[in-house]
Amino acid sequence: METNLQAILKKLQYTDDAKVVEQITEQSRVVQTRMAGIRHKLVVMSGKGGVGKSMTTVNLALALARSGNRVGLLDVDLNGPCVPQMLGMRGRGLSYEKEGAVPPRGPLGVKVASMDFLLNANAPVRWKGPMDLSPVWLGLTEMNVIREFLADMVWGELDFLLADLPPGAAADKPPLLAGLIPDLAGAIVVTTPSEVAYDVVQKSIAYARELGIEVFGVVENMSQYRCPSCGAEHPLFEGDTQAMCDALALPLLGRIPFDHTFAKTFDKGNPLLDESYPTVQRFQEIGQKIQTLLNYKKVMAEKL
C-alpha cells in the first residue's frame, strides 16, 4: 500500500515536542533583551585578513570612549582573538554572576568580551566532538558560540558596542554574524590601499548590503608609512580608496598611517592612549564622524 505522506501531513497538527523551535526562538529573544541597553551597535569588518581590523576596532572603541561614551568591545574572532592582548588585558577573565558573564573593563573603561578570556595562554580553540567529522558541526557550533557571547554577556547600559568580526566576505561569517546582532546600526569596513584588498573588500560590502546592513563608510588603514624618527609619511601601496568609495557611494571616513611606534604599543599590550598623538587624533576624527553619521538626520535637519 502506497503511503501518501503529503496527505497525512496535511491532516496532522504540528507540535514542537522536542521544543527545538521554542528554544531557538527563546535564544533570539534573549539576545534581543540582553542588547536592549545598548544604543548603537556597530560591526567592524573587512573581506580581507591582515588589514588591521582589530587595531581599527580597538582604537575606534578608545576614541569613542575618549569622547565620553560608554563603550563595549566584542571580539568575535573566535580562533584569533587579539583584542585583550592589544589592550593589555591578557590573563583577565570574565566574572560570572546570576545574570550572566560580566566583561572586564579595559583602558578608558571600555568593556571587553573575547574568546581569549576563556582560553589558556597560547591555547588554540579546541572543541569536543569527532574532529574527523568537524566540517559537519564546527561551523554551526561556532555560530552558536557567538550567539552565546551576545546573549550571555552582561553589557549593561552602553552608548556603543563595537564588534570586531573575523575576516571574510563569504556567507559563512561576517555579514551573517552581523545578522545575529539585533538592531544593528551598521558596519564600518576596513581596507588597505591595495587593489588586492579592494577586490575582496568590495565583495563583503556587496554582501553586507544584500543583507540590508547599512555600510557607514570605509577606513583606509596602512595608508602611509610614518617614519618613527622624523614623522614624515610616505606611501606604502598604490591604491585609490577614495575612488573605490566614490564608485560604491560610500564615504572614506579616514586614513590611518602604518605607525610603527603606535603599533608596537598595542603589540606589547601597552596601548598608546595619548590623545595628542597624531595617529590617535586620526582615530578620534573617525570616531567623531561615526557619531555624526549615526545622527545624520539631525545633521540634515540643521544643514539642509
Next chain:
Amino acid sequence: MKFVCLNCETYMSFEKVEKPAEGSLGVFFACPSCNAKFSMVTNPGETQMVSSLGVQLGGRTAPAEPLEMTRSGLKEEVEAGKSQMAAYLNEKIHGGQPAKGSGAETPGASGQQEASTSEGCPFSAMVAQMGLTGSGSGADVPTETATALTWTPDAKERLEKLPSFVQPMVRSSVEMFARKQGYTTVTLQVMDDSKNASSGLAWSPEAEQRLENIPDFIRPMARREIERLAKERGATTVTADVMEEAKDKFMKFM
C-alpha cells in the same frame, strides 16, 4: 542515525525518501521483521544540513558529478544574490529600468573576459545578465557598441584612476547614459550627470547646492534618504521643494 524497532529489537531499514513539502524530506523506514513503518519528516534546517553534507539519503544511484554540490549550491547563491544585487545595481545604473541586451561580455576583476557566471567579480554575473557591455580591459574603448562613443582625454583619465574592478561597470553605466542622451562624446560633465541619473532621479541645481551644505562624509547617506523621500512622493526630480520637505521630516529628530 539509526532507528531500532523495539518490538523486534532490530534495526529498521531505510526504504525511500520523498519530498512532501518545500524544504522538507520524508524519510521512510520499515522494520524487516514486523513491517512496522514510520517516516521521519525533516524541517528546512535539517534538510539543509543533509544537503550541505553533499550526500543523498539511501545512497547514490549514480556517481556525483564533479563539484556537484558546490556548483548547484553556488548557482542558488548567485541567483538569490543576483536578484537583490541586480536590483541595487539596476537602481544605481539604470534608474530602475530593466536593461536589455544579450550575452554581453562580462568584465572581471582582473580585467579579463570571463563567463557570465564568473566568480571573479561579484558584479560580473549581474552585469552580464543585465546586458551591460564591458571590455576586457578598463583602458580599452569597447568595440561592440551600438553607437560609437569617444572619450575626452580628461574623462578617460578619470575613468582610469578608478580601481580596475569598477572601471567596466562605470564605463558601461556612463556610456549607456550618454547614448540615452544622444551624446557622441563622453566628457567629465557627462560622467557627473550620469552619476546623478543613476538613481533614476534628476537633481535640480538648487537641490544639488543645498546638498553641498551637508558634510561630505554624510552626503552619500543624505542623498539616498532624500531620493527615497522623493520616490515616495512620486517625484522624478529632486527640487528645492523636496529638499524642504526632507528638512521638515528630519526636524523632528532635533
